Amino acid sequence: MSVIPPSDPRRDTALLRGMTRRRLGPGRRDLFRLAGLSAAGLALAACGVQGRRAAPPQQSDVEKYWSGRTQNGHVDFANWPLYMDPKLPELKAFTERTGITVNYKEVIQDNASWFAKIQPQLAAGQSIGYDLMVVTNGIQFTQLVQLGYLVPLDHSKLPNFAKNAAEAYKREPFDPGNVYSVPYASGITGIAYNPKYIDTPPTSYAALWDPRYKGKVGMMSDAQEIGNLAMMLLGVEPEKSTPADWQKAADKLREQRDAGIVRKYYDQNFIDPLGKGDIWICQAWSGDIFQKNVSDGTDLKFVIPEEGATIWTDNMVIPKTAANPVDAIMLMDYFYEPEVAATLAEYINYITPVPAAQDIIRSHAAEAKGEDKELLEAVASSPLVFPSEADYAKLHTYRSFKDANEQKQYESLFQAITTA
């Protein structure tokens, strides 16, 4: 043991005591602190977010779910804005015929935030307040299916669907055999422009990279939509794309953004700025442009570029906590009556899954006069409502993902561009 020199502070016993001992000694306070810390630790660990991957349903599951369920005389229906004539003629007729009242609310702004809103309630097994809702095929639709949040449909209750739905809508890749969903409408994502500012009609997605339109180009913020657009421009089929393709597409989009060409990445409110002239050209959904022109008298144009376009399908589904599933499935089937499908398509101008509606719209046009007649004739012959086989061949769907990691990789790649 070494000798401690007199000048060493260690000789100062008071200092030594101060440095080596707690001032108050291990008292109550520390015990409280310790207890508090461990309680906090437990609390932290207890806050995990539940997730549960559900197995695909068997026929017996369908029977088990539907047996003993009866009609209640009411249905709560959640839909997207501008997705039905605001006077709701179809729903009124439904109530008149069946006695089932419909509470129709256009509450869904986009799939992601809608999913985020209903997910906690569905996870807890609570009602979301709606018996029927419309969800686009894509990431959130897949998640709803994987988590077992959707009711498997009893097709014996869907006779009109079996009879009147187009074959293509009975074998959608995102829900083969319509186990959980039947389509409400499909739509096309292409380019819209305001002819007041753009003289030469764009024919290619390259127009969205045109430096002449710098600062006047609108793009969508949705990762699947902009990803598809850039891949089609690069000649890649989105459905078969690889992560290397995504990277190339993201580089292309970054180039567009960094050149100052993109004014903004919109969620779904690109229509007003396009009408006002804040943007001149943008990525857009077909039916919205038609409705804007009809309601506000604008003269906006929609084009399907030569590279092709994205087709998506909005689907009616029943959440597993629905209070009135029987009424909901009756309403689902009702939309497959050709007359109903026809009047709906006349208003929303999106692709109807009921081909027989075309003849009915033609007969409506024959009875109508003047402007209405022109409008109805245009709807009946519109490739945006009744695409031909050749049109369908140019349409691509979203990339579907094999697991959550792949999806996350895709999303972060494109969101790095839209949220920069």
Next chain:
Amino acid sequence: MKGSRLRAALTPYALILPGGLWLAIFFVIPMVVMLSLSLQSGNITDGYQFTWNWRSYLDGVTNFHDQIIRSIWYGLAATILTIVIGYPVAYWIAFRGGRHKNVYLFLILLPFLVPFVLRTISWQFFLADNGVLLGPLKSAGLLPEDFHILATGVAVVFGLAYNFLPFMVLPIYVALERIDPALLEAATDLYANRVQTFLRVVLPLSLPGVFAGVLMTFVPASSDYVNASILGGAGNTMVGNVIQNQYLVTQDYPVAAALSFTLMAVLLIGIFAYARALGTEEVLEVSAR
């Protein structure tokens, strides 16, 4: 006798109970949940488990440091703008407002009767490329055709400054209002001119008000996402937008929560540094005044 003493001993606890419960339920619990979320790993389909996963913090800062820095700059710029605009207004109301002071204060607060989002959207209309303001200027040839204010950082900063202005005016007004007029007379008696009176007497006495105003403006302005999403464009995204996006769109709850805590830490450090610089020891006490 004994009962009343017991009651006297319990009274403070009874008084703190409503506020304490409120804070415990609506502040402490959500904070613990968020802290827990920020340390979890997994995905929305399989669920998130608590794993002390600090990576989310690293990921958040690596991927989104641009937006964090931009938010601080926008918040700072908006705060300075509110001081420049708000201080003279508060000064005028406090010293020259006369008997209509309350009317002027009400006018400052009046826009607040309109919801936040609606106010911001009306700015969007006002500032549109061919809107009320720019349309006539453009047709008169005073501005080039492609000039725009929307979708720029300037629009976002002005929107923030506009939306948080009353939070700056009111605390400054309160501080100025408390200044004893006798102090101003004393300054004049001691041959101080008006500039000297302001710099040596009024300004130092109003600084606590400015500090409170900065707290109430800088913090919400830096974490705001409404102005950036309505008035901003590509390249004006703030960290609030990223958090919203991570939470609602990507459903990456851990990164969203980690970003929130990172932002909170940055703001706290900034505020305490500012308090130190002002020489204010008791930050919270001053701001509560």
